[in-house]
Amino acid sequence: MNRMAALRQYRNVNTQSEMVDASPHRLIQLLMEGGLSRIAQARGCMERGELAQKGVLLSKAQNILAGLRDGLDFEKGEALAVNYAQLYDYMTRRLVEANRVNSVEMLDEVSGLLLTVKMGWDAIDPANAAPAAP
Template structure:
């Protein structure tokens, strides 16, 4: 039986939401940040692919999700206890948001890939300390 493209997309989105919810339940604060990194990297991959296709609707949708996750990452920083490291990460997240906004406006996959590379390095380091 063929499921139309919109029904398949809806089913896939439901599965992804259930998968994300199950990963979040009972996760430690460290693991929650790791999940945010994983989600923002996947979202930026999808945004870059949409930009390459010229699909401005999907670029905007993925951009909004990436910006939301970046806000969550910055909001998770403990500026008092984190000191200089937290300040540096906040600067990186703000720059990532700025570049993500610019990439979305310009529908520029190359800029999205640059943002992803910035965050991938941090995500890899985060996983290594976990």
Template structure:
């Protein structure tokens, strides 16, 4: 529950939506990824328009979401997965810092690609959970 609270705080701090109070854990993570993708798209557009102040706001928003996702990881229950995601989020954060410093659209696109892959996995999760555990073949 603590990890959900941290994710809620990150989401509220980035002002993505007021629907957070009604979201379950999976929906919340999906909403965070939606907000992240949106912020990355905005940052890319602002770089193309050479609007540096707005680019910085969008990158800061995206970075805040990334580190909010990292802070919400449950290392007790998810050990290897949580560690791998934490390292990936750390890498994404470094790429965002590079994109901000160098107005690098390719770095933003790279992070957006990674975020889309992870978001896709989270979108599949509810249907996988409904199926229940997979029986082992004898």
């Protein structure tokens, strides 16, 4: 096993371990971090012309957004949950379009939106937070 493969394996095990022990608040943070990371990686692939890998990474980012959407609690804050659902749907559509037309600008737009949501989520004190997830 080469060094890069070993490093990837270590990160994978470390991430899986963190997820097992994570609070619901931290799980949302991990999803958002994963989405941002996949979009950034896809951007690099796009710039290098690695189109197949770009598609794989954007698909993973779309799955993460679907996971965030599926985690919304429509019973405890319907209006807020609907707004987040619409935002996640918009971001997903933009990723699909960015993949289709190879638009770095669209990837940057989605990254900016997801980062804004993540910064708000990070500012929540989990000890005082309601259990609903954005």
